[in-house]
Amino acid sequence: MEFDNNIPIYIQVINDIKKDIINGALALGEKLPSGRDLAYKYKINPNTANRIYKEMEAEEICYTKRGLGTFVTEDKEKLKNIREEMAGSLLDSFIEGMKQLGFTKEELIHLLEHKYDLNTKQ
Structure with missing residues (x-):
């Protein structure tokens, strides 16, 4: 990665994990790598x-079972909220840039309709 x-590393990794949850690369309830394995994977x-x-637990994106590890939330509503939050953030940045x-x-x-149509034909 x-x-x-310009963005703290921990926030970038959290966003990457959120994307994996949203796109199904990490399933609800799936065990996450250990802290050591996560550090190795992202070279952090x-x-x-x-x-x-700790941040992800505070946001209720994951939970820890003592002695077993950390797991992705099983809450489908939380998944929906994460998806909408990330989409909103992307849209805010995009709209502001286009206004500028x-x-x-x-x-x-x-422009969006035209680009969307072009991208769906490929």
Whole structure:
């Protein structure tokens, strides 16, 4: 994973894990790698890996069973909320960038429809 220097690493890893949950690469209730394995996978400090799991637990994205490990939440509603939250964040950034380029709402909608149609034909 290529890290962005403008965003804390732990947030980038959390977002990557969220994407894996949303797209089904990690199933609801699935066991997550140990903190050490997570650190190895992302080439991060083990303390950062532990912070990632603490943050994810605080957001109720995962839970820990003492002695067994950390698991993805089994709450389907939480999954839906994560998906909508991430989509909203992407849309906010996209819309703000397009406004800075001078696009109107109508131009933006037309451009999106055109690009979407092009991408679905491939």
